[in-house]
Amino acid sequence: MGIEGIGARVTRKEDKRFITGAGRYVDDMVVPGMKHAVFVRSPHAHAQIQGIDVEAARAMPGVIGVLTGRELKADGIGNLICGWMIHSKDGSPMKMGAWSPLAVDRVRYVGDAVAVVVAETKAQARDAAEAVEVAYEELEAVTTAEEALKKGAPQLHPEAEGNLIFDWEIGDAKATDAAIANAAHVTRMRIINNRLVPNAMEPRAALGHYNKAEDHYTCWTTSQNPHVARLVMSAFYNVAPENKLRVIAPDVGGGFGSKIYIYPEEIVCLWASRKTGVPVKWVADRTESFLTDAHGRDHVSMVEMAFDKDNRITGLKVDTIANLGAYMSLFSSSVPTYLYATLLSGQYDIPAIHANVRTVYTNTAPVDAYRGAGRPEATYVLERVMETAARELGLSPAELRRKNFITSFPHQTPVIMNYDAGDYGASLDAAMKAADYAGFADRKAEAARRGKLRGIGMSCYIEACGIAPSAAVGSLGAGVGLWESAEVRVNAVGTIEVLTGSHSHGQGHETTFAQLVSGRLGIPLDQVSIVHGDTDKVQMGMGTYGSRSGAVGMSAIVKALDKVEAKAKKIAAHMMEADEGDIVIENGACKVAGTDKSVPWFQVALAAYTAHNLPGGMEPGLKETAFYDPTNFTFPAGCYICEVEIDPETGTTEIVQFVASDDFGKIINPMIVEGQVHGGIAQGVGQALLEGAHYDPDSGQLLTASYMDYTMPRAGDLPSFQVSTTETPCPGNPLGIKGCGEAGAIGSPPAVMNAITDAIGTNELTMPATPQKVWAAIRSATRH
Amino acid sequence: MSEVSLVVNGRRVSGVVEDRTLLVQFLREHLGLTGTHVGCDTSQCGACVVHVDGMAVKSCTMLAVQASGSTVVTIEGLADGADLHPVQAAFREHHGLQCGFCTPGMIMAAVDIINRHPDDLDEATVRTELEGNICRCTGYHNIVKAVLAASKAMAQNRGNTAKANEAA
Numbered sequence: 037m038g039i040e041g042i043g044a045r046v047t048r049k050e051d052k053r054f055i056t057g058a059g060r061y062v063d064d065m066v067v068p069g070m071k072h073a074v075f076v077r078s079p080h081a082h083a084q085i086q087g088i089d090v091e092a093a094r095a096m097p098g099v100i101g102v103l104t105g106r107e108l109k110a111d112g113i114g115n116l117i118c119g120w121m122i123h124s125k126d127g128s129p130m131k132m133g134a135w136s137p138l139a140v141d142r143v144r145y146v147g148d149a150v151a152v153v154v155a156e157t158k159a160q161a162r163d164a165a166e167a168v169e170v171a172y173e174e175l176e177a178v179t180t181a182e183e184a185l186k187k188g189a190p191q192l193h194p195e196a197e198g199n200l201i202f203d204w205e206i207g208d209a210k211a212t213d214a215a216i217a218n219a220a221h222v223t224r225m226r227i228i229n230n231r232l233v234p235n236a237m238e239p240r241a242a243l244g245h246y247n248k249a250e251d252h253y254t255c256w257t258t259s260q261n262p263h264v265a266r267l268v269m270s271a272f273y274n275v276a277p278e279n280k281l282r283v284i285a286p287d288v289g290g291g292f293g294s295k296i297y298i299y300p301e302e303i304v305c306l307w308a309s310r311k312t313g314v315p316v317k318w319v320a321d322r323t324e325s326f327l328t329d330a331h332g333r334d335h336v337s338m339v340e341m342a343f344d345k346d347n348r349i350t351g352l353k354v355d356t357i358a359n360l361g362a363y364m365s366l367f368s369s370s371v372p373t374y375l376y377a378t379l380l381s382g383q384y385d386i387p388a389i390h391a392n393v394r395t396v397y398t399n400t401a402p403v404d405a406y407r408g409a410g411r412p413e414a415t416y417v418l419e420r421v422m423e424t425a426a427r428e429l430g431l432s433p434a435e436l437r438r439k440n441f442i443t444s445f446p447h448q449t450p451v452i453m454n455y456d457a458g459d460y461g462a463s464l465d466a467a468m469k470a471a472d473y474a475g476f477a478d479r480k481a482e483a484a485r486r487g488k489l490r491g492i493g494m495s496c497y498i499e500a501c502g503i504a505p506s507a508a509v510g511s512l513g514a515g516v517g518l519w520e521s522a523e524v525r526v527n528a529v530g531t532i533e534v535l536t537g538s539h540s541h542g543q544g545h546e547t548t549f550a551q552l553v554s555g556r557l558g559i560p561l562d563q564v565s566i567v568h569g570d571t572d573k574v575q576m577g578m579g580t581y582g583s584r585s586g587a588v589g590m591s592a593i594v595k596a597l598d599k600v601e602a603k604a605k606k607i608a609a610h611m612m613e614a615d616e617g618d619i620v621i622e623n624g625a626c627k628v629a630g631t632d633k634s635v636p637w638f639q640v641a642l643a644a645y646t647a648h649n650l651p652g653g654m655e656p657g658l659k660e661t662a663f664y665d666p667t668n669f670t671f672p673a674g675c676y677i678c679e680v681e682i683d684p685e686t687g688t689t690e691i692v693q694f695v696a697s698d699d700f701g702k703i704i705n706p707m708i709v710e711g712q713v714h715g716g717i718a719q720g721v722g723q724a725l726l727e728g729a730h731y732d733p734d735s736g737q738l739l740t741a742s743y744m745d746y747t748m749p750r751a752g753d754l755p756s757f758q759v760s761t762t763e764t765p766c767p768g769n770p771l772g773i774k775g776c777g778e779a780g781a782i783g784s785p786p787a788v789m790n791a792i793t794d795a796i797g798t799n800e801l802t803m804p805a806t807p808q809k810v811w812a813a814i815r816s817a818t819r820h
Numbered sequence: 821m822s823e824v825s826l827v828v829n830g831r832r833v834s835g836v837v838e839d840r841t842l843l844v845q846f847l848r849e850h851l852g853l854t855g856t857h858v859g860c861d862t863s864q865c866g867a868c869v870v871h872v873d874g875m876a877v878k879s880c881t882m883l884a885v886q887a888s889g890s891t892v893v894t895i896e897g898l899a900d901g902a903d904l905h906p907v908q909a910a911f912r913e914h915h916g917l918q919c920g921f922c923t924p925g926m927i928m929a930a931v932d933i934i935n936r937h938p939d940d941l942d943e944a945t946v947r948t949e950l951e952g953n954i955c956r957c958t959g960y961h962n963i964v965k966a967v968l969a970a971s972k973a974m975a976q977n978r979g980n981t982a983k984a985n986e987a988a
Contacts, residue, residue, distance in 0.1 A: 237921040
């Protein structure tokens with residue numbers, strides 16, 4: 037590997053271990069004396085616990101301990117919390133119900149943890165878990181947010197009357213109502229964003245190890261943000277003080293948001309290790325993942341979009357009910373509020389917007405951020421309504437969008453966000469060209485001759501990424517700051533370790549972060565190592581989510597590199613008896629500009645550590661730390677076009693082409709960026725065509741709790757994608773990066789649904805558009 | 821308890837296991853071959869695919885005792901020393917992996933697909949044949965590309981070997 041800088045399509049450094057089976061995930065970790073945990077979980081959606089009899093289980097072969105919520109509480113382990121405070125419009129704080137890591141008196145969803153068994157082997161622990169007898173008094177359950185808000189619905193938490201967590205609003209209600217009242221046309225829709233299960237391929241896992249002699253805990257966990265896990269477990273859950281708790285997130289097999297949160301299991305494994313005196317490992321099986329990983333989406337919205345006689349949008353009114361499940365997960369409150377309603381302006385110049393959001397408890401798994409988190413819900417609302425409006429107004433969907441695009445920047449929307457840069461027309465043009473939009477009518481006619489219904493749909497999305505300025509999110513209720521940290525350690529031989537608070541679980545940071553350093557200093561890529569995922573190595577970090585590792589994490593590395601270079605230049609100037617201001621660093625050397633004088637990089641590094649001849653007063657060593665706090669969100673945007681062919685006899689949808697044109701600002705590694713878009717689109721297409729988490733409305737059982745029931749997109753369900761990028765650099769960070777991790781999942785669902793509804797001639801269709809639903813919609817459309 | 825004896829990655833191994841031990845558990849927990857992964861409990865995801873007597877098998881679907889007497893190759897045994905198998909090389913070259921968790925099973929399945937379609941592998945066939953392997957990261961786009969590229973490379977290698985044999 038040579039010098040590979042920003043923009044290079046270089047293969048990944050981390051791949052060697054993954055393609056040879058040498059990756060190390062939590063389930064691969066073995067600690068001497070390690071035993072296995074299996075959780076006893078509620079089979080009921082809602083029940084009172086009358087008693088737990090663990091005696092039979094304790095007597096089972098291999099059992100080391102059986103622990104319950106009462107013992108956990110007695111040891112002072114705290115309840116799980118939501119870390120983002122939202123106030124209702126009446127000023128009252130959100131109503132957070134108690135969530136004990138192991139339920140004490142009541143269970144509120146199928147899968148709620150009740151007890152844990154620790155045994156010699158996993159099989160023995162599983163057998164013993166079956167022998168734990170829990171006496172339940174079943175209660176009525178409610179699984180949808182709309183039902184839970186109704187009078188007489190089963191009540192989940194005494195803190196939240198009527199199951200309402202908060203009733204929040206943003207924007208100007210009066211101005212929006214006036215716009216609707218005076219409109220030449222209003223498009224109205226009821227829009228459902230279906231509930232999803234994130235399904236990272238590696239199930240969640242935790243290994244807790246309490247070292248009695250040191251009074252110290254180590255937790256290996258499947259986390260996107262190990263430092264946040266340490267902070268929260270220490271500051272709020274009373275597991276251990278931070279200096280006595282090390283959290284390691286080794287190779288992590290995908291996250292998509294679901295591994296941001298601190299779940300009951302890692303807390304319990306650490307505590308159980310202290311109680312039993314052995315290291316305790318838990319690995320979820322897939323059904324456990326379905327039942328207990330935080331789910332995503334699950335919104336129902338009433339939407340009204342007003343237009344004037346020139347087809348300009350004059351107002352947007354949205355009333356959303358969001359299902360947050362049985363308990364408030366760590367960032368659950370921020371998803372349907374500041375990550376959702378603040379994006380309702382989309383790419384459009386809308387003078388008046390008002391959104392009202394009610395969040396609700398139900399007897400279902402907690403709901404939190406899943407790839408895109410709020411922004412897919414906002415995009416789906418807007419882009420389904422835009423497409424429908426174009427049909428109602430008899431206009432081209434592309435031209436209605438173009439007419440309403442924001443074209444000058446910065447642009448202040450009526451819902452907080454200040455867009456810094458973008459060129460929405462450029463991505464629309466690029467996508468339409470790539471999709472041969474103009475040739476669609478011919479393709480439709482040709483398909484019709486074959487008896488197929490062909491449709492085309494588009495979606496123009498925007499997202500707020502690189503989350504985010506600490507002061508801004510703090511003022512909106514966040515309990516943490518959202519900066520990132522980096523440390524650049526130059527070794528005495530000139531090789532470099534970069535320690536980052538970002539965490540890679542598929543994103544390729546070990547390559548892209550190294551590219552930044554390699555290109556900037558002119559040293560080979562394999563002389564730069566990226567260290568992440570261990571609180572004992574990296575001082576602090578906020579982790580990876582919200583497409584923030586490039587825009588925020590790499591910016592922190594840039595800041596640390598600036599400091600390293602400044603010191604290196606001083607040393608080099610001293611070595612060459614030159615002026616510090618004349619030193620440039622390039623091609624692995626410090627040079628005196630305009631002369632042939634230079635010293636190789638490694639010699640400067642060596643001089644820093646031998647310290648025989650440093651400038652007066654300079655400390656030895658070459659290592660710098662930086663914290664970077666962004667000044668604004670970043671605003672990736674783009675246009676997606678989907679073309680489908682539907683068999684009217686079976687309702688089966690085939691995606692015949694999918695085009696993406698994204699503006700991610702500056703791109704570090706195009707190969708990796710394309711991969712992120714492919715994966716995001718697949719998840720969005722999955723939501724539109726295949727995926728949906730379904731609870732039985734009466735029993736509250738999750739009916740889609742395995743890969744036999746929940747339809748994951750497989751290779752045969754998807755086409756190859758045509759992806760390309762346009763570029764307006766982000767002015768807010770030193771590298772001009774906007775972020776690319778979530779775009780695919782945000783932009784694609786409305787494009788698919790707009791294409792299907794175009795093909796079958798109806799605006800009424802909900803995700804997932806299964807063959808059965810599409811077939812029924814065709815039949816009902818035909819009858820009209 | 822039962823005794824099992826098999827050849828794994830060219831090495832003769834044996835052990836005494838509980839009857840209910842799955843092949844994947846034997847590989848991971850008894851032999852420490854943790855490259856083979858478990859991603860589900862219904863034999864759907866394919867993260868655990870290994871080769872048993874030359875055929876792709878989901879090792880979560882087979883008891884260790886059923887595999888006794890067989891020859892097993894796992895992801896750790898696929899490369900020829902320091903030389904990557906063409907499928908491994910193609911996955912890296914074409915960015916056919918992100919988090920890496922499905923990758924071992926995906927690669928082992930892909931080798932089997934190419935072996936069974938030595939001459940006529942196209943995109944549609946690859947997509948159909950990958951039905952038993954789930955990836956959540958890549959959208960399969962680059963996996964399909966990698967499998968097709970590896971198939972070409974392997975056909976070319978066969979051609980070169982044939983030519984060399986003729987010349988000899």
